[in-house]
Amino acid sequence: MVEEDLKIEVLFPETANLYGDTHNMVYLKQCLPKAEFIETGLADEPYFVENDVNMIYMGSMKESTQERVIEKLSKYRSRIIELIKKNVVFLMTGNAMEVFEKYIETDDGTQIKALNIFDLYAKRTMMNRYHEMQIGEFKEKLDIVGYKASFSMSYGDNSEGYFMKVVRGRGINDECEFEGIRQNNFFGTYYIGPLLVLNPLFTKYLIKLLGIKGKKLAHEETAIEAYELKLNEFSDPKREG
Amino acid sequence: MKKDFKFYFAQFSSKCVYGLIKFVKLFKKSLNGSHYPGKIALKFDKDFLGKIEKPEKIICVTGTNGKTTTANMIIDALEKNGFEVLNNKLGSNIQAGIACALSTGATITGKTKYDIAVFEVDERSSIKVYPYIEPTIILCTNLFRDSMKRNAHPEFILDIINQGLEGNTTTKFVLNADDLISCQIAPENKNKVYFGMDALLTDTTECHNIVNDFANCPKCGSKLRYNYLKYHHIGNAFCPNCDFESPEAKYLGTNFDFNKMKYSMIETLKDGKKQTEYNLITDSVVNIYNQIATTACLKEFGLSDIEIKKAFDDYKLVESRYKEEDYNGLTIKTMLAKGQNAVACSRVFDYIKTDSGNKAVMLNLDDFYDAKTSSENICWLYDTDYELLNDPSIKQICIAGKRRMDHYMRCLIAGIPKEKITVCEYEEEEPALLNFNKIDKVFVLYDVYTIPMAMKVKEGIKEQVDIILEKLEKNHVKISGNNDKDLTSEETKK
Numbered sequence: 218m219v220e221e222d223l224k225i226e227v228l229f230p231e232t233a234n235l236y237g238d239t240h241n242m243v244y245l246k247q248c249l250p251k252a253e254f255i256e257t258g259l260a261d262e263p264y265f266v267e268n269d270v271n272m273i274y275m276g277s278m279k280e281s282t283q284e285r286v287i288e289k290l291s292k293y294r295s296r297i298i299e300l301i302k303k304n305v306v307f308l309m310t311g312n313a314m315e316v317f318e319k320y321i322e323t324d325d326g327t328q329i330k331a332l333n334i335f336d337l338y339a340k341r342t343m344m345n346r347y348h349e350m351q352i353g354e355f356k357e358k359l360d361i362v363g364y365k366a367s368f369s370m371s372y373g374d375n376s377e378g379y380f381m382k383v384v385r386g387r388g389i390n391d392e393c394e395f396e397g398i399r400q401n402n403f404f405g406t407y408y409i410g411p412l413l414v415l416n417p418l419f420t421k422y423l424i425k426l427l428g429i430k431g432k433k434l435a436h437e438e439t440a441i442e443a444y445e446l447k448l449n450e451f452s453d454p455k456r457e458g
Numbered sequence: 459m460k461k462d463f464k465f466y467f468a469q470f471s472s473k474c475v476y477g478l479i480k481f482v483k484l485f486k487k488s489l490n491g492s493h494y495p496g497k498i499a500l501k502f503d504k505d506f507l508g509k510i511e512k513p514e515k516i517i518c519v520t521g522t523n524g525k526t527t528t529a530n531m532i533i534d535a536l537e538k539n540g541f542e543v544l545n546n547k548l549g550s551n552i553q554a555g556i557a558c559a560l561s562t563g564a565t566i567t568g569k570t571k572y573d574i575a576v577f578e579v580d581e582r583s584s585i586k587v588y589p590y591i592e593p594t595i596i597l598c599t600n601l602f603r604d605s606m607k608r609n610a611h612p613e614f615i616l617d618i619i620n621q622g623l624e625g626n627t628t629t630k631f632v633l634n635a636d637d638l639i640s641c642q643i644a645p646e647n648k649n650k651v652y653f654g655m656d657a658l659l660t661d662t663t664e665c666h667n668i669v670n671d672f673a674n675c676p677k678c679g680s681k682l683r684y685n686y687l688k689y690h691h692i693g694n695a696f697c698p699n700c701d702f703e704s705p706e707a708k709y710l711g712t713n714f715d716f717n718k719m720k721y722s723m724i725e726t727l728k729d730g731k732k733q734t735e736y737n738l739i740t741d742s743v744v745n746i747y748n749q750i751a752t753t754a755c756l757k758e759f760g761l762s763d764i765e766i767k768k769a770f771d772d773y774k775l776v777e778s779r780y781k782e783e784d785y786n787g788l789t790i791k792t793m794l795a796k797g798q799n800a801v802a803c804s805r806v807f808d809y810i811k812t813d814s815g816n817k818a819v820m821l822n823l824d825d826f827y828d829a830k831t832s833s834e835n836i837c838w839l840y841d842t843d844y845e846l847l848n849d850p851s852i853k854q855i856c857i858a859g860k861r862r863m864d865h866y867m868r869c870l871i872a873g874i875p876k877e878k879i880t881v882c883e884y885e886e887e888e889p890a891l892l893n894f895n896k897i898d899k900v901f902v903l904y905d906v907y908t909i910p911m912a913m914k915v916k917e918g919i920k921e922q923v924d925i926i927l928e929k930l931e932k933n934h935v936k937i938s939g940n941n942d943k944d945l946t947s948e949e950t951k952k
Contacts, residue, residue, distance in 0.1 A: 231673050231681075236606050237800075237840025239668065244871060260679060279613050343614070348607045350833050364835045366606050409606070410837030414867060436870040443863035450833045457832040 218428025223252035224268070228275040229259045229286060236366065236409040238276025238310050244414045245274075247435035248424065259289060265300060266293055271427050273300070277311025277409050280341065280368070287316050287331050294332050301334070306426055307403040310412055312367060314398060314405030315339040321369065335398050335405075337373035337389070349458045351408070352451050353381025353396050360384060361416050362447050363408035371407075380406045385451060386458060402426060417441050459508035459590075461568055468502035469510065469568050472561040493550040496558030507553070507590035510560050510568045513544055513575040516591060517755060520579045520619070521599030521640065522612070523802050524748040525551070528599055529578040530776060531752040535769030536574065539761065544572035551578040553586040581615045582608065584622035596623075597632040597755045599748065601639040602690065602801040603669055606837060612639045612671050619643055632755045634747070635707040636692050638672045638682075653754035654694070654707030655747060657686035658714065660812070665690065669800060669841050677702045688743060689808065690801055709754035716741050723753055734763045737770045744805045745775065785920050786927060789815070789899040792912050797823040797905035798834070800841035806903060807846040815898035817852050820915060822885045824859035826907035836864040844872035853896040856880045856888040885911050889918030894926060 227242050246254055255264045259282075265273060278286065290297065297317075301307065315321055318337040320328040324344075331339075348366045355361045361381055370390040379388070380397025388395045389407065397406035406412070413420040417440040424432050434440060450456060476495040499506045519529040529547070536543045544563040549555040556577050564570045579587055581601070598619075601612045609615055616639060623629075623644045633641055635652035644650075663684045665673070672691035675682055680699040687693035696703040706726070713722040719738040724731055739749055749770070756766050779794040793809075796802040803823065810819055828834035847855060847869065855878055857865045862881050869879055880891045892900065900919055904912035 235611055237837040240840035247871065279611050281613060346610065364837055411840045436867060439867050439870060443867050446863050
């Protein structure tokens, strides 16, 4: 694969853009300047419906937007499953992950049907805000640092397909030691914000997964120094999470 | 709600605690217990706010940005015009802060000593305040993204405010016509007036900021268009596909003259329009909004044009938020840039960019408490327009503090050249790293709880200026003595 041939679709950036999540793609663009980034608005048909893409990204959104996104993507459920099977890279940050679960239960017990691709469900409690800093083991010698801030947690068994094993913090819920979802190259995580900026080693992994080898990241030395500082800080048990 | 034994006990306890705090403060001035009496009152009686007698007229000021400045301006204006105003200026803006103000402003039996109160109300506290207090006026400055930890997103905050206002039919709302998010406050209540700001030369019709939380029409979902847009979603909008548009401002600030520091307020009356000229207290757009909001609120309260003019005659913004000083030819501006508040910081960055001259910026935005005990969530940096600092007039950016590498990385992603950025561990080290040759102004930015640090940095800058001047003077004497020739300017260049 050559960088020029890469097609990366960013879903609904005008509205799935909370908590600095948009900079995952801003940074990836700086790392892969020759790749094509396609931004799809909520009113438009996603590019992946009729075309092949190498990666799809969607970030955190308001709860009302989440419901509109579910409605929008429900039409393309089978195509999404096909793309996951074809090893297309998906990165879903914050509550974007919940769109692919069975349903989202609201404060009053209402169940909002989601895409039902993964056997998990989310529970939303608007007066509880879960916030913490986290470390997760993505693979051997690759820890991921980041932050969570959400109104919801997910439930169900993700032990066979998780994004990370939690080193510090909680998994998809208080009782769970596994964070997020992974199936083939689908990565879903409650981590918010610029995950790829904060985790240069994971970004390198992701770029390799896209078929680009030996690529130097944008501002790589600074990114790695910032990552190592943060990893040390997060590893300090005296620091409140 | 009727006063009962529980209430009297709560009021008595609150008064005792207040007295005790006052006494201890005689010996320990730094004691901070600004809302503790209110906390005690609420502990003994959770309905305390409902039972205590309140002033006849209450103005509540809320909103993400500008509520402290605006509430202070309203209080000062009323006091200048002879009113005695109960307020929570020195206390906190949450439920306990308001309980504290009402308790201390009342007798031991809970009878109020004031006719007027002005309270700043934290948006998240709305749900605990408004069910007990039906203000005469609620002024909302704006609603933006704020701390992602507490406030999530503006729609969440709007919902909280509206939950607090459920069933409220008596309050008059003074809302920002240029902010379509806060315009949605109290949808059932029709008793609303709006304020706004006319187009400025610097306005655009497209959003150039990272954050725009009102991009689409709430009626039909189309992308909104703007007659003029100031920043983020603040401007005069319309939908190209349906009849949705910004409401008409009853109070419109216009004809801004930044040389004479004057502006006009066009007021829409039943029988036409009236234009009144006022002094402009600031050249920053966000604070002009605060001034317009204050004027609109005071007009609705019943103050005359002359009384309002009097209030702004010699008004100075609170120095802890902004101060400008000229020190031997170098302008030092200390500015509060609320950390973890992307929009507030972006506004400050925009102000720096558009200010005249060559500048250096000291970015000291770490959260004081997080730096001590935790690790600050830095996602907000990526909602903040660091790109505004990537400007030829900004010659140097100094970064210090625990999160220095995160700010450094953010600056690099914003395209700021590495050579312009200086990174050091501690804020106090920054002044010695300044390159004075290139700059006319230094901006020292700080967060809410780091004012003492900012003052130290400022003093450090002055010391550096003194050192340079001393060196120049020595060289001048030496050179003049040896060669009888003034080469000071050559030395300055070196």
